[in-house]
Amino acid sequence: MKRRLWLIIVFLLVILLQLKVDTYRENYKPGGTTSFGYISREVLATALMGLREVAASLLWLKIEDYFHSGEHEKITPLIRIITWLDPHFIEAYSSGAWHLAWNSEDWRLIPSAEEFLKEGIKNNPDKYELYADMGWLFYDKVKDYEKAIEWYKKAASLPSPPLVKRMLAHSYERAGRIEEAIKIWKELVEEGNKLVERNPNNFEAIFDRDVAVHNYNMCIIRKVDRAALAKKPKTYYLTYQVYRVSPRILQVRARTNLPELSRIRVSLVDADIERRKKESLGWQLMNVTEYRDVWPQVKGGEMKTDIDLTDALKYPLKGESFILALSFLPQTQPIPVQDYVGWLGEGMTGKDVIVVHTSPPGKKMEKSTTLTLEEILGQQTLLLKEVK
Amino acid sequence: MEAIKTEGLTKHFYEPLRRQTVIAVDNLDLVVEKGEIFGFLGPNGAGKTTTIKMLLGLIFPTSGRAWVLGNPIGDRKTRQKVSYMPENPYFYDYMTGEEVLYFYGGLFGLKGPSLKKKVDELLELVDLSEHRKKQLNGYSRGMLQRIGIAQTLLNDPELLILDEPTSGLDPIAHREIRELLIRLKEQGKTIFLCSHQLSDVEMVCDRVGIMNKGKLVTVGRLEDLLKVGEMEIAVEGLDPSQVEQVEKIASRIYKKDGDFLVYAEGEEKAQEVIDFVRNNGGRIISMVPLRRSLEELFVEIVKEEG
Amino acid sequence: MVIWNIARATFKECTQKKVMWILLGVALLIIGLSFIFSFFAPSERLVLIKSMGLGAIYLFGAGIALIVTAGLIPTEIERRTVHTVLSKPVERWQFVIGKFLGIALVLFMNLILMGIALLIVIMGQGSVRAEGFVKALVSNARILEATLLLFFYLLILSAFAILFSILTTTNISIMLSLFVFVVGSLSDYVESLINVSQNPLTQIFLKALHLLVPNFGNANIYNPVIHGYIPPGEFLYLLLAIAYALSYSLILTSISCWAFAGKEV
Ligand SMILES: Nc1ncnc2c1ncn2[C@@H]1O[C@H](COP(=O)(O)OP(=O)(O)O)[C@@H](O)[C@H]1O
Ligand SMILES: [Mg+2]
Numbered sequence: 026m027k028r029r030l031w032l033i034i035v036f037l038l039v040i041l042l043q044l045k046v047d048t049y050r051e052n053y054k055p056g057g058t059t060s061f062g063y064i065s066r067e068v069l070a071t072a073l074m075g076l077r078e079v080a081a082s083l084l085w086l087k088i089e090d091y092f093h094s095g096e097h098e099k100i101t102p103l104i105r106i107i108t109w110l111d112p113h114f115i116e117a118y119s120s121g122a123w124h125l126a127w128n129s130e131d132w133r134l135i136p137s138a139e140e141f142l143k144e145g146i147k148n149n150p151d152k153y154e155l156y157a158d159m160g161w162l163f164y165d166k167v168k169d170y171e172k173a174i175e176w177y178k179k180a181a182s183l184p185s186p187p188l189v190k191r192m193l194a195h196s197y198e199r200a201g202r203i204e205e206a207i208k209i210w211k212e213l214v215e216e217g218n219k220l221v222e223r224n225p226n227n228f229e230a231i232f233d234r235d236v237a238v239h240n241y242n243m244c245i246i247r248k249v250d251r252a253a254l255a256k257k258p259k260t261y262y263l264t265y266q267v268y269r270v271s272p273r274i275l276q277v278r279a280r281t282n283l284p285e286l287s288r289i290r291v292s293l294v295d296a297d298i299e300r301r302k303k304e305s306l307g308w309q310l311m312n313v314t315e316y317r318d319v320w321p322q323v324k325g326g327e328m329k330t331d332i333d334l335t336d337a338l339k340y341p342l343k344g345e346s347f348i349l350a351l352s353f354l355p356q357t358q359p360i361p362v363q364d365y366v367g368w369l370g371e372g373m374t375g376k377d378v379i380v381v382h383t384s385p386p387g388k389k390m391e392k393s394t395t396l397t398l399e400e401i402l403g404q405q406t407l408l409l410k411e412v413k
Numbered sequence: 414m415e416a417i418k419t420e421g422l423t424k425h426f427y428e429p430l431r432r433q434t435v436i437a438v439d440n441l442d443l444v445v446e447k448g449e450i451f452g453f454l455g456p457n458g459a460g461k462t463t464t465i466k467m468l469l470g471l472i473f474p475t476s477g478r479a480w481v482l483g484n485p486i487g488d489r490k491t492r493q494k495v496s497y498m499p500e501n502p503y504f505y506d507y508m509t510g511e512e513v514l515y516f517y518g519g520l521f522g523l524k525g526p527s528l529k530k531k532v533d534e535l536l537e538l539v540d541l542s543e544h545r546k547k548q549l550n551g552y553s554r555g556m557l558q559r560i561g562i563a564q565t566l567l568n569d570p571e572l573l574i575l576d577e578p579t580s581g582l583d584p585i586a587h588r589e590i591r592e593l594l595i596r597l598k599e600q601g602k603t604i605f606l607c608s609h610q611l612s613d614v615e616m617v618c619d620r621v622g623i624m625n626k627g628k629l630v631t632v633g634r635l636e637d638l639l640k641v642g643e644m645e646i647a648v649e650g651l652d653p654s655q656v657e658q659v660e661k662i663a664s665r666i667y668k669k670d671g672d673f674l675v676y677a678e679g680e681e682k683a684q685e686v687i688d689f690v691r692n693n694g695g696r697i698i699s700m701v702p703l704r705r706s707l708e709e710l711f712v713e714i715v716k717e718e719g
Numbered sequence: 720m721v722i723w724n725i726a727r728a729t730f731k732e733c734t735q736k737k738v739m740w741i742l743l744g745v746a747l748l749i750i751g752l753s754f755i756f757s758f759f760a761p762s763e764r765l766v767l768i769k770s771m772g773l774g775a776i777y778l779f780g781a782g783i784a785l786i787v788t789a790g791l792i793p794t795e796i797e798r799r800t801v802h803t804v805l806s807k808p809v810e811r812w813q814f815v816i817g818k819f820l821g822i823a824l825v826l827f828m829n830l831i832l833m834g835i836a837l838l839i840v841i842m843g844q845g846s847v848r849a850e851g852f853v854k855a856l857v858s859n860a861r862i863l864e865a866t867l868l869l870f871f872y873l874l875i876l877s878a879f880a881i882l883f884s885i886l887t888t889t890n891i892s893i894m895l896s897l898f899v900f901v902v903g904s905l906s907d908y909v910e911s912l913i914n915v916s917q918n919p920l921t922q923i924f925l926k927a928l929h930l931l932v933p934n935f936g937n938a939n940i941y942n943p944v945i946h947g948y949i950p951p952g953e954f955l956y957l958l959l960a961i962a963y964a965l966s967y968s969l970i971l972t973s974i975s976c977w978a979f980a981g982k983e984v
Contacts, residue, residue, distance in 0.1 A: 028977060035970045040930050042963040046937055047910065049959070052950030053940050054907045076777075078770030078945050082763065113946040116763070151948065469806045472983040489808050497806035503798045505728065507735040519724035520807040564803065 055109045081111035088120070100124055108145065115154050118145030122158055126166050131339055132317045133310040136302075138162060156180035157189050164192065168319070168357045170200035187213065187233045191240070198244065199356050201368035201385045207244045213237035250364065254372030255386070259365070262377050263289075263390050265328075265351055267410040272402050273340075275332040275409070277321075279351060284365045287323040290352045292316060293332055295344040296395065312343045319357070334401065342398060349410075350393035414483040416572050416603040417445035417468060422477035424463050424627075437463040439627035440477065445605055445620075447571075450598050452614035452635075453607040455624030456715055461607045462500060464624075465576055469497055482572060493521065496565035500576040500607075502557060506550035510541050510560055513549060514567065521568040535563040538593075554581050562590065573597065574605045579613050591617055611707045621707075623714055630714050639704045644683040646675045647698040648690050655693050662686050672698070721809050722817040729821020733787050734828075742786065743829055746779035750836050753844075761846035768844070769862065769945040772837035776830065776866055777938070781900055783829050784873040788822050788880035789892040792979070801984045812976035815881065819972055822877045827870055834866035861944045868957060871964035872938035876900055878971035879933070885978045899933065906936035933967050 055077060084107045091099045104121035107114055118141060125138035139162065145155045160177035163169045177193035190213055197206035217234025220227060265279035277291055293316040295301050301313045314334075321330040332349075334340040355363065355370035366372045369381075370388030381387040394410045422441040425434045438460040445451045455461050466472045468479060470487040484491040504513050514532045518524075523531065536542045539559035549557065558581065565573055579587050587610075594604060594617050608614055614621060615635070622632035631638060643664070649672045651659065659675055660666050662685050667674040677683040683700075690697055705713075733739055753768040792815075795801040804814060838859060841847055847855045879899050883892035906929060913925045937960045943950050950956075 028973070031973065032970060035966055035973070039963060039966045039970065042959055042966060043930055043934060043937075046934070046956065046959045046963055049950075049952055049956040050907065050910065050937070052953075052956075053942055054911070076770065076774030077939075078766055078941065079774055082759070082767045082770065085763075111766075111942060111945075113942055113948075114766075466802075469802075471802055471805055473981075489810055492806060493808040495806070497802070499799055499802045499806075501799075502803065503800060504803065505732065505800055507732055508728070516724060516728050517803065517807065520721055520804060520809050522720065522808070524720075568807075 055112065077110045078114075081107045081114055081117070084110070085114075085117065097124070097129060101129075108148075112145075112148040115145065115149055115152055118142060118149075118155055119158050122162065126162055132315045133302075133313050133339075135162075135167060151183065153180040153183040153185035153189060156183070157185065157192070160189075160192060160196065164196055164199070168199075168354065170196050170356060174200060174202075187216075187237075191236065194240065198368070201356065201387065203244060203248050203368065207241065207248070210237050210241035210244060214241055247364075247368075251367045251371060254365075254367045258372050258374040260375035261353075261366075261373050261390065262375055263351065263353060263392060264411075264413050265392070266408060266412070267349060267394065267396070268406065268408050269400065269403055270331065270406055272404060273334040273337075273342075275334070275349075275396075275401065277328075277330050277332065277349075277351065279323075279328040280326060281323055281328065281353075282326060283323050283353060284362045285323060285325075286359060287353060287362045287366075288319060288358060289321045289323060289328045290354060290357075291318045291321055291330055291332065291350075292352075293334070293347055293349045293396070296346045296348050297344060301344070311341060314340045314342050314344065314347065316340060342401060345398055347396045347398070347401065348393050349396055350391060351412075352389060352391035354389050355387075414447070415444050415480070416447045416449075417443065417451075417479070417481055417605060419443045419464075419468075419479040420477055422464065422467060422479050423475045424460070424467060424472065425475045436627050438467070438474075441627075441629055443622060443629060443632070445603065447603050448598070448601055449619040450594060450604040450606060450617050452618035452621035453605060453624065454609065454611070454614060454621055454711065456609060458626075459624040460627040461624055462576055465497070465574055465605075465607060468574065469495070493568060494571040495574065496568055496570040496572075497574045498561045498565045498576060498578055500580065502561035504549050504557065504560060504564075507548060509546050509548050510552070510556075511536065511545040513560060514564060517564045518567050523567065531567060535566055538566070539563045555583065555586055558582055558586070562593065570602065572603045572605065574607070576607045577609070578606070579608065579610050587613065611711060615707045623711065625715055635707070638710060639707065641703050641705050642679055643703040644677045644680075644686075645699075645701045645703055646677060646683065646686055646690075647700075648673045648675055648686075649696050649698055651690065651693060651695040655689075655695070659686060659689060662689065676703070721813050722820060725804070725809075725814060725817025726820035726824060729791065729818050730824045730828075732791075733821065733825040736787060739783055739787050739825070739829070742779050742783045743832065746775050746833050747836050749775040749779075750833065750840055753840050761844070765841070765844055765846060766945055768840060769837070770941065772833075772840065773862070773865055773941045773945070776833045776837065777869060780826065780830055780833070780869055780873050781876055781935075784822070784826055784876045785880055785893050785896055785900070787825060788877040789884045789896065790889045791818055791822070792881065792884050793889045793892075796984050805984060811980040811982075815885075815972065815976045815979050819874075819878065819881060819968075819975075822881075823874060826873050826877065830866045830870045830873070831863075834863045837866075838862050858947055861947070861949075864957070865938075865940055865944045868940060868960060869938045871961050871968075872933075872935050874968045875903075875933045875935070875964055875971065878968040878975065882971050882975045882978065885975055885982060900935060902928075903933045903935035904939075906932070906934035907939070908936075934963070937963060 084103055088100055088103055091097070091103065101121065101124060104117055104124070107117045108121065111117070122138040122142045125134040125141060139159070142155050142159045142162065146159070149155060156176050157180040160173045160180060163176065164173035173196040174193065177189060177196050180189045181193050190209060194206045194209040194213070197203070197209065214234060214237045217230055217237055220230035221234055224230070261281065261283055263279060263281045263283070265277055268276040268278070270276050279289060281287070293314070295314050298313060298315060302310070305311065305313055316332060316334060318330065321328050334342065355366045355373070356368060358366065369385055370378065371386060373388050377390050377392065378388050379391060381389050392412050394412050396409060400409050419441050422438060423436070424438040425436055427434050441464060453461055453464070463472070467474050468481055468486055469492070479486045481491050482494055505516070508516060511532055514535060515528065518528045518531060536545050539562055541556060541559055541563070544552070544556065549560070552560065558578070562578065565575070579590055582590070591613060594606070597604060606614065606618065618635055620632065620634055621638065623630045648659070651673065656666065656673060659673070662677065662682055663675045664678045665676050675686055677686045687697060750772045753771070756764045756767045759767060805811065841859050841862065842855060847859065876896060880892050880896040883895045887895070909925055909929045913922050913929065916922050916925065
């Protein structure tokens with residue numbers, strides 16, 4: 026009887042301790058949930074028996090194989106498993122997001138890349154790397170500079186190399202928040218000077234400092250130059266025609282007086298893309314069509330580009346109608362172009378120019394038209410739309 | 414207070430494979446007095462070892478009770494004053510001779526210089542001083558037996574329980590152990606000696622108990638047990654007619670060159686024979702009470718029991 | 720005193736066993752084989768070395784605990800050495816506790832040796848020493864922290880092996896304990912399955928399993944250790960986890976003592 030009582034008491038203690046232990050266990054467990062679709066049984070066993078990080082590293086090697094053999098569709102799930110096994114494997118999040126956002130060349134996956142990085146950040150809140158990756162995603166891919174600023178700011182607040190702060194400054198420049206950019210370049214110049222003073226042979230510091238000095242100077246110059254643009258803005262126009270070359274292949278021919286090498290964004294998406302995206306849970310985007318091309322350039326007052334929708338996996342064309350849009354975003358333009366139109370389109374005017382926001386004043390050009398499914402899928406070559 | 418006392422001590426073993434119960438010890442009533450050497454005899458499988466294991470608390474009686482040095486069995490403090498040498502002892506073979514004695518000494522609560530002195534003494538006693546630093550897996554059978562003896566003396570025990578202490582030993586070692594047992598008895602120790610080597614028991618034991626098939630068949634002083642009650646009387650100077658008359662009294666007669674060996678059953682008959690011889694001018698040359706050897710007794714008992 | 724004597728003898732006995740040294744040797748070999756990762760980038764290589772090393776310590780530590788422990792008491796009974804011990808003024812429970820403490824010493828020695836070996840291998844990496852020897856040593860000493868925590872969980876495993884070996888035989892004990900170890904090692908996964916499962920009955924079953932089975936997974940703090948960061952509340956976690964392991968071992972050892980007290984030897 027005494028024995029039983031003793032056992033019960035100690036066992037209750039054990040249960041209480043385990044319940045308490047469980048509250049801390051989150052810190053040590055694998056991250057999130059995953060499916061084991063692509064994981065071999067041996068690797069799984071390795072993982073389960075306390076060799077989680079080994080398993081993650083082994084799988085990481087496999088990614089390399091898939092990458093070279095072009096089996097891209099296997100990479101993302103595998104990376105999910107890796108980060109599940111080892112939630113502090115920063116490089117895996119980094120590469121995984123890169124793969125989703127850039128390598129797959131599928132715009133539908135960008136929110137996923139963002140989610141993925143967010144998960145990595147949640148698991149590694151004290152490391153700058155993934156914040157910086159997030160910044161780069163918005164800076165380079167999405168070209169949403171306000172968001173890039175947000176993330177680079179967070180990255181820069183953690184111990185990080187000078188590059189992160191430089192990217193923050195560049196993001197401010199792109200966003201047209203020039204005073205803030207100048208402030209950061211100035212800080213970087215001062216920090217660099219201090220480092221160089223301490224060790225005149227620190228070539229890395231000298232390089233970093235010189236970059237900051239150059240950018241600081243350029244910002245000051247452009248600030249003055251571009252302020253002048255707003256005083257006598259130029260009238261710009263953009264018109265285009267849409268042709269069907271063959272089923273699923275369209276051609277856009279635009280005419281414009283935008284500066285040489287201006288980049289025109291071309292996009293073709295489901296008319297109800299937002300609803301469709303919401304309805305596609307997680308990774309399944311089977312019903313969403315999202316074609317975007319940020320590269321077409323203006324050459325000799327013309328821009329001509331093909332919209333190739335023949336990849337039916339990427340462009341399922343499940344809807345009835347689609348919106349084709351051409352846009353000119355001043356922030357995303359190469360610097361020589363910005364020298365004509367300003368950071369945010371201050372030097373632009375005309376009936377084709379839309380005011381996006383007033384403080385700071387932002388403008389853009391955007392012209393869209395609707396195409397039906399039959400128009401895209403039809404057989405003969407013909408002019409579909411003319412947008413004036 | 415007796416050194417060992419058992420009342421109706423019984424042990425059954427259930428053998429699940431053969432689905433039967435073995436009665437190893439059956440209703441054993443035994444008393445071993447203090448200061449005696451008690452020989453516990455019996456053929457293999459008689460239940461000797463089982464009895465000893467119950468006395469030491471290694472296994473538990475199915476029924477019955479027992480006391481060792483006045484305390485019920487299983488009492489830890491009693492074992493401080495008892496020592497035990499198992500049959501075919503096997504010690505920790507990774508230890509050296511002295512380590513094993515230090516280890517057992519520690520279990521008796523000995524330590525420090527007194528333990529060291531004791532160990533040195535005992536190694537000397539059993540003649541293993543030279544081999545004290547050698548691991549037991551390099552010891553011969555006899556050396557192991559000697560270490561086994563040495564470890565029984567560590568605690569200066571009141572009661573020694575020895576299970577087949579001489580099995581596997583050469584004759585010289587036999588004698589040495591016998592002498593050791595007698596010395597220990599002189600020191601007032603009680604020895605419970607379990608053996609089927611009758612010669613050992615015959616020479617040193619005060620009393621013996623004989624077990625067979627779990628039952629105690631006889632117990633008593635050795636002399637008493639071995640007495641058969643027959644007297645061998647050598648007679649001469651009787652003529653053949655007188656001899657015929659003697660034959661009526663005696664159980665049997667051997668004739669040899671005019672001498673006679675007369676065997677008489679019991680004291681009365683022997684007295685009758687003696688009186689007759691004297692009254693008829695015969696002479697008595699010798700008179701010897703006949704004894705069985707232990708061996709004979711043993712075989713007799715085992716045969717009787719079947 | 721008596722207990723300590725038996726513990727020391729047990730330690731000696733175990734360290735005379737070839738199988739223990741072979742297991743330890745293989746573990747050290749795996750730990751030392753880090754150069755096979757030379758085709759990885761330095762930071763990655765370090766993660767692998769630590770991970771492989773800690774994993775090897777986990778598995779081989781458990782192997783040593785199982786193989787060395789499960790045979791101890793049955794061997795004593797089989798060779799009847801137990802008779803010479805228990806016929807002395809030694810209580811049965813003292814014998815069991817002594818054996819357990821002896822095993823604890825053996826495990827401690829093995830784990831410390833493996834932990835230090837891993838630490839040496841890690842310190843041998845150029846990329847580690849670059850941050851300064853003392854700083855690197857301090858930050859990587861958490862290898863020993865993880866190893867020490869594992870020590871307490873291997874005590875549970877040994878306690879199981881002792882209990883099962885008293886109730887059954889060496890081989891059955893090894894198998895049963897191994898089973899408990901595997902199930903217990905999956906505690907993190909069991910815990911996650913509770914959240915995944917929809918069926919309340921399954922949930923209750925999993926939760927009960929999680930609370931009843933010894934959670935060897937609690938010893939797995941490898942991820943933060945490998946990546947060199949300290950999660951919030953780690954100190955408290957360690958205390959709780961150790962208290963858990965000790966309490967669990969206490970239960971098992973109590974049962975072992977009672978079982979052994981009633982065992983005919
Ligand atoms: N553990 C056991 N299980 C089953 N039977 C046993 C056990 N120990 C002894 N026996 C049986 O009990 C009987 C007595 O054995 P034992 O006491 O060893 O005899 P002895 O020592 O007189 O030779 C034998 O028949 C033996 O087979
Ligand atoms: Mg016997």
